[in-house]
Amino acid sequence: MQRTTRQRTALLDALERQDDFRSAQQIHEQLRADGETVGLATVYRNLQSLAQSGGVDVLVADDGESLYRQCADSGHHHHLVCRECGRTVEFLAPELEAAMTAIAADHGFTDLDHTLEVFGLCPEHGGASPEAGRSR
Amino acid sequence: MQRTTRQRTALLDALERQDDFRSAQQIHEQLRADGETVGLATVYRNLQSLAQSGGVDVLVADDGESLYRQCADSGHHHHLVCRECGRTVEFLAPELEAAMTAIAADHGFTDLDHTLEVFGLCPEHGGASPEAGRSR
């Protein structure tokens, strides 16, 4: 129930080569630039199924746009993202998980899920330049 | 630069009476139900300015929809939100802040900022309810 099509292969390939979080549309452009002919709807459909199967991580930007990235760690983890260049560092934080779980339990909440993303300026972009504007 | 209009007053009133995170559209419906005549665009515009001035907290749901709520704590805090009804619990987590800061520092990131929201099912909706089948 998951065929190996030229399009899906191209998408996976593009994801593999890309280390930053990118929108479906950006990925689509990338594919076009690489000479691949893939419909935008197909990109969306495949990203969606990949996200569901855990093949890619999804990050919902403040403006509601979804960003995708193939992460090294296939398990649960979080991201430290440079708001200037998109550079991403994955990290685990067991203590955070535990604390959040405890708080939720305190209030009787179940079926938990959470979003935790840290934004900042990476070493490359945090140095000299003061007042770096808030890009998304 | 900020006039006291019937619409804005009604909106603030509705927010005051509402303890859960609600979408702009839900708030608009609420106002209509209360017999107020307020345009949807006006609700959006006012919520936007309120969010900017810190009058309300905004959180972006997984589906990209923005949810608004007037919070008790005007400072930095996080939310434990029921996916089903929007019921919200505010909480502080100094240890989390510290841990995140440490991790970011480890990677040389500066000018930090982060988003942390916990979603789940509140006691009312987590039980043996047959309706509870959707854990995104």
Place this chain on the structure above:
DNA sequence: ATATGTGCAAATGCTTTGCAACGCC
């Protein structure tokens, strides 16, 4: 009086979907 706020409807922008053609298995 006049700058702001409002309403409506049209416009945006991202994402999804209907449906016929297409191509792995």
Place this chain on the structure above:
DNA sequence: GGCGTTGCAAAGCATTTGCACATAT
């Protein structure tokens, strides 16, 4: 050959915006 996949364009949604009118101050 059959059924998952794809493409395209149309449809959906939440949100924004242009513009004429209304209104707080």
